[in-house]
Amino acid sequence: MGRKIKFGIIGTGAIAQMHAAALQNLDNAELVAVFDKVETRAKEFADKYGVRYVTSFEQFLADPEVEAVTVATPTGVHGDVAIPAARAGKHILCEKPLDVTLEKADAIIRTCQEHNVRLSAVFQSRFARAVQAIKKAYDAGRFGKVTLASTQVKWFRSQEYYDSAGWRGTWQLDGGGALMNQSIHTIDLLLYINGDAREVFAYSGILSHERIEVEDNLCAVVKYENGSMGTIEVSTSCAPGFPRRVEISGTNGSVVMEGDKIIRWEFVDNTPEDDQIRVSCGESEGMQGGSGDPMAIGHCGHAKQIHDLAEAIIGGYEPMLSGREGRRAVKFICGIYESCRTGVPYKFENANFIWHL
Numbered sequence: 001m002g003r004k005i006k007f008g009i010i011g012t013g014a015i016a017q018m019h020a021a022a023l024q025n026l027d028n029a030e031l032v033a034v035f036d037k038v039e040t041r042a043k044e045f046a047d048k049y050g051v052r053y054v055t056s057f058e059q060f061l062a063d064p065e066v067e068a069v070t071v072a073t074p075t076g077v078h079g080d081v082a083i084p085a086a087r088a089g090k091h092i093l094c095e096k097p098l099d100v101t102l103e104k105a106d107a108i109i110r111t112c113q114e115h116n117v118r119l120s121a122v123f124q125s126r127f128a129r130a131v132q133a134i135k136k137a138y139d140a141g142r143f144g145k146v147t148l149a150s151t152q153v154k155w156f157r158s159q160e161y162y163d164s165a166g167w168r169g170t171w172q173l174d175g176g177g178a179l180m181n182q183s184i185h186t187i188d189l190l191l192y193i194n195g196d197a198r199e200v201f202a203y204s205g206i207l208s209h210e211r212i213e214v215e216d217n218l219c220a221v222v223k224y225e226n227g228s229m230g231t232i233e234v235s236t237s238c239a240p241g242f243p244r245r246v247e248i249s250g251t252n253g254s255v256v257m258e259g260d261k262i263i264r265w266e267f268v269d270n271t272p273e274d275d276q277i278r279v280s281c282g283e284s285e286g287m288q289g290g291s292g293d294p295m296a297i298g299h300c301g302h303a304k305q306i307h308d309l310a311e312a313i314i315g316g317y318e319p320m321l322s323g324r325e326g327r328r329a330v331k332f333i334c335g336i337y338e339s340c341r342t343g344v345p346y347k348f349e350n351a352n353f354i355w356h357l
């Protein structure tokens, strides 16, 4: 049997369950230890997955068996745990978003570089078959001149969801609302496929929830570096919650992805491979996102990303989703929030955020 990278998880809440489930079935990685600041949560989790738990962060970092640390705490705490873990020589798998500000995200990236450990920022949707098919077609120039790249995330989160943990819906620990928390995956896909943005203008508001500081609805228009444009509509107020959509169009073709399925794949120069893609990517592989239920996301995407990181650690190269890749969506989203705050378009050439915190 080949080498298995030994992972420890910090923060044994909701998303940690996906990581643990994914780690159970991988041939190059396994879970060995967990830590949560609430000891009863760590113990229950450890018992469920048959691993050990520790009762202090220092003890967790001092564990020589743990080679890689999965950061699954609330977002605004990511840097606080990832940075000491990197200093302790652990490779880092950091849940999305890297952190709530670009400065904090950069501090994680810098520390991992300085301590020569791998950093992977979780965006499991990138590993979906449908996404990889779109990216391949895009890189081959099959869209012709790309004109529009847009997303709709008409999701639903109940008031109980926001009330379920004190950090949800706060600027300091969630970093934002429907955009930063729920929609960052499709924002990442837009940038991954179509490149970075040049300028954005946006409106946001709290339309249907109480006791939250961050937006539950936001609409933006974007100009990309490559000259194309797009719209972004995101919400956690749209009952019962529709699958997210990503739409890429150009002078030679247009594609629509819904959830993790391709529902339109049309090119002027149709090839035999296109028929295969319509079939193979027309079925869900269980990576559709949680349109109405945050836990209805499956662990298949996480498994692919953890596998990629473990291979990168073993092989001594960068994972597909490095820290630098992970910061792109954080930067873009912070620019969108700047436009909401100032009421004017935000130009990324300036990229000098006055923080919303």
Ligand SMILES: NC(=O)c1ccc[n+]([C@@H]2O[C@H](COP(=O)([O-])OP(=O)(O)OC[C@H]3O[C@@H](n4cnc5c(N)ncnc54)[C@H](O)[C@@H]3O)[C@@H](O)[C@H]2O)c1
Pocket: 010, 011, 012, 013, 014, 015, 016, 035, 036, 037, 038, 041, 072, 073, 074, 075, 077, 081, 095, 096, 097, 122, 124, 165, 181, 294, 297
């Ligand atoms: N990739 C995805 O699709 C996805 C989905 C959901 C959440 N997330 C991300 O995962 C992270 C966690 O979200 P969640 O919904 O699991 O939250 P959660 O509230 O369910 O769990 C967070 C856990 O972290 C623990 N914790 C808090 N501070 C800690 C600290 N300093 N040290 C150790 N433990 C600490 C809490 O006790 C809790 O058990 C967030 O950054 C979120 O954006 C990602």
